[in-house]
Structures are given as structure tokens and as C-alpha cells.
Amino acid sequence: MPRNRFAGHSHGLLGHDHKPPLDILAEARQQLARYPAIKLVSARADSVSGAIDDFSVLTGDGESLGARRVILSYGVADQMPDVPGFAESWGTSVVPCPYCDGFEVAGQHWGLVWSGPQSHNQARLFQHWTDKLTVFADGHDIPPDIQADLASRNIPFVDGRIVEIAHRKGHITAVNLDTRRNIAVDVLFAHPRSKPSASLHESLGLATVDTPTGIVLKVDERRQTGMPGIYAAGDLATPFLPSVTQASSQGAMAGIFAQQSMVV
Numbered sequence: 001m002p003r004n005r006f007a008g009h010s011h012g013l014l015g016h017d018h019k020p021p022l023d024i025l026a027e028a029r030q031q032l033a034r035y036p037a038i039k040l041v042s043a044r045a046d047s048v049s050g051a052i053d054d055f056s057v058l059t060g061d062g063e064s065l066g067a068r069r070v071i072l073s074y075g076v077a078d079q080m081p082d083v084p085g086f087a088e089s090w091g092t093s094v095v096p097c098p099y100c101d102g103f104e105v106a107g108q109h110w111g112l113v114w115s116g117p118q119s120h121n122q123a124r125l126f127q128h129w130t131d132k133l134t135v136f137a138d139g140h141d142i143p144p145d146i147q148a149d150l151a152s153r154n155i156p157f158v159d160g161r162i163v164e165i166a167h168r169k170g171h172i173t174a175v176n177l178d179t180r181r182n183i184a185v186d187v188l189f190a191h192p193r194s195k196p197s198a199s200l201h202e203s204l205g206l207a208t209v210d211t212p213t214g215i216v217l218k219v220d221e222r223r224q225t226g227m228p229g230i231y232a233a234g235d236l237a238t239p240f241l242p243s244v245t246q247a248s249s250q251g252a253m254a255g256i257f258a259q260q261s262m263v264v
């Protein structure tokens with residue numbers, strides 16, 4: 001269940017642009033078949049125990065797999081707010097990332113749901129894609145100096161909590177507010193909090209880092225967690241601008257450093 005499974009197309013991965021995310025994964029799985037040392041186990045990892053050079057991974061199917069090193073890459077899950085229409089539109093017209101989907105909707109009327117101080121920078125960045133942007137405070141108090149900056153950029157901000165995303169088959173038509181205002185937009189950028197998709201790191205006692213949208217695992221420059229022999233890659237350990245390219249790059253680096261650490 002990859003994080004971007006709700007999106008029709010994935011963007012920004014060299015050689016795979018504008019492909020459905022699950023097609024990219026299926027292709028990658030087929031390519032692994034060429035490598036006899038790789039055993040692909042389609043099961044949930046339920047626990048990791050042991051220590052460096054002698055780990056055991058227990059799967060949901062009851063299988064126990066031995067490993068000298070382990071790379072955790074189980075990603076994060078976005079926590080949908082309890083707003084009708086939000087989850088139904090997620091990945092279609094309610095999206096998190098302008099670098100993924102900005103080109104597709106450039107010049108259209110964008111909305112941005114305020115999620116904290118980082119939203120100010122996002123509002124400024126979004127002006128590179130469109131000059132029609134509305135910021136939704138969604139119950140946050142936006143400081144007066146930031147309100148003044150938005151006003152100087154001709155970015156309207158709207159008070160009130162979002163109570164519904166009106167949509168047609170996931171395509172947003174309007175943001176409905178508890179102030180009874182309904183604001184029409186073509187796309188809504190939002191950053192719900194996320195949490196790791198599994199809790200193996202908790203039972204291992206691994207250190208984490210707080211980010212504005214959730215926690216991620218702490219790793220060193222070799223992508224090793226606080227526990228020798230356990231590495232982490234992908235959104236699970238990406239505090240800033242997660243993407244498929246970053247996840248692939250970190251997976252490659254974690255694999256290289258894990259292998260190098262076994263050379264005597």
C-alpha cells in the first residue's frame with residue numbers, strides 16, 4: 001500500500017514520468033527477478049528482534065527470516081481529517097506536493113489549507129505556478145504580519161473551519177466552511193499529519209525526529225538508525241520533501257552502506 005497509491009500518475013522520477021504509481025512498482029518487482037540472491041516476500045513484517053549480524057524478522061504469515069542487516073522502509077500513512085469529501089478527493093484534486101502535481105494544474109485556482117508556519121513559505125512558492133491562490137486558515141490564527149504579507153502578494157485568506165470538500169468523483173468543486181461560505185477552487189493543497197505505517201521502530205526503541213507533519217526515524221549520514229545494523233530509507237526517515245526519487249536514492253545508499261559494513 002504505497003503512499004501515492006491514490007494518485008493517478010507519479011511525476012518527477014527519471015525515466016518513469018507520468019506513469020501510474022502501481023505500474024512503476026510492478027515493473028520494479030519484475031526487474032528484481034533477474035537477481036537470484038533476492039527473495040521477495042509479500043507479507044507484513046510484524047517484528048524485528050536480535051542484534052547486528054543476527055536479526056530475525058517475523059512476518060504476518062508466521063515465517064521467521066534471518067538477516068545480518070535490516071533496512072526499514074515501511075513508509076508513512078497520511079491521517080485523513082474527519083471532513084466529508086477530503087479522503088474521497090485525496091490524490092485526485094486534494095494533493096500535498098506542488099513538485100509532484102503543480103505542472104498539471106498550473107494557472108488554475110489553487111487553495112492551500114494552512115497547517116502551520118511552513119504554510120507561509122508554501123504560499124509564496126505556489127506563486128510560481130499560479131496567480132490565483134486562496135489560503136484557508138482552517139481554524140489557525142495567522143499572525144498579522146503574515147496576513148499583511150499575503151495581502152501584499154494579492155493572496156486572499158479565508159477564516160473559518162473547513163467542514164466539507166464538495167467534489168464530483170474526487171474532483172473538487174468547492175471548499176465549504178463553517179462560516180457558511182463556499183469557495184470554489186480547482187485544486188486544494190493540504191498537509192494532513194502522517195504517522196509511520198508500522199510500529200517496528202517503537203518496539204526496537206529507535207530514536208525519531210519531530211517534523212511539522214509527523215515523526216520520522218532519525219538516521220546518520222550512512223542511513224543507520226540508533227541501533228547498529230538497522231538502517232532506514234524512504235518517507236519513514238525523510239523529514240523534508242519526501243518523494244519517490246528521494247526514497248529510491250536513500251534505499252540505494254542504505255543498501256550500499258549496509259553491505260559495506262559487512263566487509264571484514
Ligand SMILES: Cc1cc2nc3c(=O)[nH]c(=O)nc-3n(C[C@H](O)[C@H](O)[C@H](O)COP(=O)(O)OP(=O)(O)OC[C@H]3O[C@@H](n4cnc5c(N)ncnc54)[C@H](O)[C@@H]3O)c2cc1C
Binds near residue numbers: 045073234243
Ligand atoms: C497523493 C500523493 C501523491 C504523490 N505523488 C508523488 C509524485 O508524483 N512523485 C513523487 O516523487 N512522490 C509523490 N508522492 C510521495 C511518494 O508517495 C512517497 O515519497 C513515496 O511513496 C515514498 O516511498 P517509500 O518507499 O518510502 O514508501 P511507500 O511508497 O509508502 O511504501 C511503503 C511500503 O511499505 C509497506 N509496508 C508498510 N508496513 C509494512 C510492514 N509492516 N511490513 C512490510 N511492508 C510494509 C507498504 O504497504 C508500502 O508498500 C506522493 C504522495 C502522495 C500522498
